[in-house]
């Protein structure tokens with residue numbers, strides 16, 4: 001039986017190990033992906049560090065969700081991608097790392113991002129076995145979405161398409177960010193820099209980016225930020241809220257995007273939203289808590305968009321966005337360091353060190369398969 005390598009994650013503090021698992025038989029309608037690149041995402045590092053309030057139960061599981069690959073084999077009746085473009089073995093493809101069921105209350109309302117059946121278990125013991133981002137193979141079951149990667153795009157540009165890029169693009173689309181809006185981006189990591197570039201492309205009159213690291217803010221400026229707020233110059237939440245008010249003529253922002261991943265940032269961001277403005281909360285998946293008077297959101301009439309995952313068809317828009325902007329903004333050039341899958345422990349340690357030293361979206365760490 002053919003097999004492939006996968007990285008196995010147990011819990012924070014336990015090194016990954018690499019095991020061989022069977023590759024699945026490709027059912028009618030399915031597609032087996034031969035992975036080529038997987039990026040270490042901020043959320044991977046949260047889990048690896050054990051950032052949440054609760055310890056991660058020590059269960060051996062597969063990992064990696066920000067990745068890309070090529071067609072390894074097509075199941076019976078699969079001849080094209082989701083836009084009816086011919087697919088063949090070896091074609092580069094982008095696809096979501098979750099699978100909406102297409103037959104539930106949410107899916108029939110085109111709310112695929114909220115389908116309760118979309119998650120993948122990623123256990124070692126069950127079909128399709130060798131099936132994750134940090135692995136040799138990934139399996140797209142019948143009903144999956146898949147998009148051919150445009151020829152112009154370098155492969156290194158593609159891994160963030162199915163996580164960071166589609167996530168913030170979907171968030172801004174979902175909240176109907178308008179031409180002329182003032183937009184605040186909290187955090188200039190991977191998600192934040194993409195959000196900056198998209199808000200700028202969508203015609204924001206101001207894109208104000210907040211971060212604690214200057215190289216990240218410089219990159220945000222290259223991606224269309226009109227103003228930056230350094231946490232070194234504005235060290236308290238109150239001073240940053242005040243600065244946003246100044247930059248928006250006392251009004252507050254039309255749209256605030258939280259992509260920090262620290263609970264306190266949500267509280268701070270809510271104070272930056274103008275009356276009846278929008279708050280897009282994406283980053284804070286780590287499980288931290290905040291407390292505030294309930295009337296705060298009511299009296300400010302804040303439109304609060306908690307957002308996890310995206311509608312799969314936004315992947316095509318994300319790919320086209322990269323093609324259109326890659327010569328003007330450093331959005332396609334995101335991987336600077338590569339490690340083979342076997343060196344995953346070294347890669348995570350390097351990514352952690354690199355992040356602390358001011359590493360930016362423009363130099364992320366990828367595993368290659």
Ligand SMILES: [Zn+2]
Pocket residue numbers: 041042043044065066163164
């Ligand atoms: Zn991710």
Ligand SMILES: [Zn+2]
Pocket residue numbers: 100101102103104105106107115116117118
């Ligand atoms: Zn569904």
